[in-house]
Amino acid sequence: MTTLPSKTAVAVRNTAPNKSGVQVRNSLLTVLTYLLAFVFFFPILWFVLASFKTEAQAFAIPPIFSFSPILDNFRVALERYAPALANSLIAALGSTLFAFLLGLPAAFALAVYPTRRSRGVLTWMLSTKFMPAVGVIVPLYLLFKNLYLLDTLPGLIIMYTTMNLPLVVWMMHSYMTEIPYAIYEAAKVDGATVGQEFFGIALPLSLPGISATALLAIIFAWNESFFALNLTTSDAAPLSVFIGSFKTGEGLFWAQMSAAAVLTVFPVIVFGWVAQRQLVRGLSFGAVK
Amino acid sequence: MTAQAQAQALTASSPPSRGGFRLTPSALILPALLYLIATTQVPFFMTVYYSFFQWNLTIPTPVHPFVGFGNYIGLLTDAQNFRVILNTLVLTGGTLFITLVLGGLLAMLLNRPFIGRTLLRTLLISSFLVMPVVTAVVWKNMLLNPVFGFFSWLIQQFGGTPVDWLAAHPMGSIIAMVSWEWTPFAMLILLTGLQSLPDDQIEAARLDGANPWQEFRHIVLPHWTQALEVVILLETINVLQVYGEIYASTSGGPGVATTNLPYYIYQRALAEGNIGVGSAAGVIAVILTNILAIFMLRLINKNAATGGHA
Incomplete structure (x- = not known):
């Protein structure tokens, strides 16, 4: 860019x-x-x-381009939208957190202590990202049912962590290999342990990479719809399920639907705009920089 | 595989010394590895296992009879299922074509200096960030509605008659939605590819009197190969899995006109409770996707080997 x-x-x-x-x-x-x-x-x-029109204005033909904006739709939408928003936030942030907890140490070890098998492990992890969700949904649905994980946030977080973990490992590995190896060597000479190298060097020096990757992970979890629609119904339903409910009769309330859509899309679009420099690298897994 | 071997050699040889800590680093990798195995490989092998049984959740039987490849044979011999496969391919192919043409055009347009370039790029990536379900409900209601939709009004302004898009052109409508979402992706990757093209190459060609087409054909296109490969593979893998857009707009209909493989699996396995058939279809989807994923992984590794690790 x-x-x-x-x-x-x-x-x-x-x-x-x-x-x-x-x-x-x-x-x-x-x-x-x-x-x-x-x-x-x-x-x-x-x-x-x-989203700023009255229902009648939203429906009007010919379309109305100038009108006095109202905020009622947002008030109505927020009332019904709040639980779904909370679920989406918890699922997106929770899964991103877990993906980092599991992924950062792995990325560090693969970047700083590469072995003969490292490239193979990395490639395999990335390959799980290409596994279609429909290839695992049937047993997952049955397992979740038996483990009482259907329609729960932990269930959703488990699957979103799976979705984001390969991204985190792959991206953080790429950022951590960019840290000059001499810095680690200097630390080793001073007798630093693996833990000190991780917390003292790798983590602070890859902070920009962490924030960019976290934004991407949050975007992906927030926008996910397949697991959301199939593993949750009401209690744990995130925004994608809530918005999906507008596909039938409720879709007649265009202004309300639009307000809910704006609230749903706005945070992610802002995140995407902020992270647009990193977007290409993350979306192509580093194949295009 | 050779690219992978090269990459291994490269990563393994770059740091000079790494003695003494072998156990700890692998212990750092293990949790992530085990987690991914438990949540992707284990369920996939269960899917494969289920696909060999006749098992319907709505018919309570103590035993589920083993039917071998019966579910697969049933799937592949039912004429209606060819429609599902065909739909999946038409959706993926159509989207790919539209997004490559539009994304490529936008990338070239944005690769020129002009006022507001950054703003336009920012606006243009927005549709990629919209949640698929939001795309579906907004398009279905506010744009494609035959009476109140914006597109119908637009057509009438030009003297046309309104069209019930989702009924008359269901697949075309879905392709339009999915292309709207994925064009920014193609644009971003292709733009990044263009920006690494040295200015002097184009200037040299222009001094030699190349016309825009020759410039595109002989300089831009060869340079674009890798970015194009990335777009084609990643988009194909992702568009093969389109689900939310169909779920929230046409529900696979009318009839099976917009039922693709993921939606078909949802209908069989989760809506009808047919675990065996749904699993067999899931295995077929995984095989289809993996063929493409292998090429993608090779491409990514090739790049990691040549450009990545310094």
Whole structure:
């Protein structure tokens, strides 16, 4: 993201004979970019607008673009949305925490004490991320039923931890291998233990990586819908299940639905905007940096 | 596998000394490893086991008869199931095509300096971050509704007649939703790929009188190969598993028009309680996905070996 083509390079390019032609083409392309960005953002804009309308305004044909915004929808949505929000928060934060508790030591050991098998272990862990949820859902559903984990937050956290653990190990391994090995060597000379290396060097030096990875993990857990829809019903239902309930009759309340959608989507979009530099690395597991 | 071996050699040789601590580091890896085995491998082997039995939760029988490959044969010989496989492939292929074209176009447009570039990129990644279930309910109601939906109104402004999108073009509608979500992904990866293309290469080509198409075909495209591979593989793996969008919009219908493999498994195993058939379909889904995942892992490891560990 930092390798923005410099303006000077473009200026050099533009000194070609057909200068004005190139400029016209460039501004047309810019207009096209703005247009496409608007089209892509429109569905989001549309439900954000609807969330501030009355139900009648939200339904109106022709659509209403200017209106005096109201906050009633958010008040109504928040009342019903609060339990689902709490469940989503606990599931997303809890699973991220567990994924780090399990994943950070593993990433550290694989990065700083690599053995012949390290690459194989890493690859295997990542491969579990590509296992379709439908390949494990049937026995999980039955096991959860027998263990009374259906429709509970621990059940959801167990599966979200599974989902995020390979990401955490893989990303933190990549950040920790970027710490110069000489730093560890210096510590060893001073007689540092493995624990001191972990808490004194690896953790503090990979803090930016930890925050970026945590944001990604929270986004993935927050947006997850397959396990949520199949392993929870009411008590532990997170936002994806709550919003899913608008698919039938309740979908008639567009303004309310929009307010709930805004509240659901807003935190994650902000997180995504904040973490956008790390997004590519995390999404491609480091294959594209 | 050779790439993996190289990577192993590389990681193993880089730190000079590591004596004395062998036991402790492996003890640090073990919890994560065991956790993943317990929550992915164990249930998967149980799925494989269940797939050989006739077992329906709604029919209480003391024993579940062993049927060998009966569930698989039943799945693969039922003509309706070909529709499910076909739906899965059409959804994945259609989405892939649209997101590659649009994502590639947006990546090229964003790879030019202009005012508001960062803002537009930020706005453009937003649809990828929207929860799939939200996408489905918003699109289904507020955009695709034949009477009150925005798209119908738009069409009428241009003199067309409103369309009941989800009834008339169910698969097209789902592809549109999923493409809306995944285009930013393709765009981001492809943009990152473009940004590593040295400026002087393009300038040299322009000095040699290359037209935009030649520039794209001979300089951009070869440089893009790896980013394209990443987009194609990761998107395929993820779009094969689309579930929330279908669950909250069409519920697989009308008929089986938008039932893909994950939704089919949900219907068989969890809605109907048919553990045996649902498990067999799950195993088929895993096999399908793993073929792709193997290529993806090779690609990631190749990159880790060449560019990663310094």
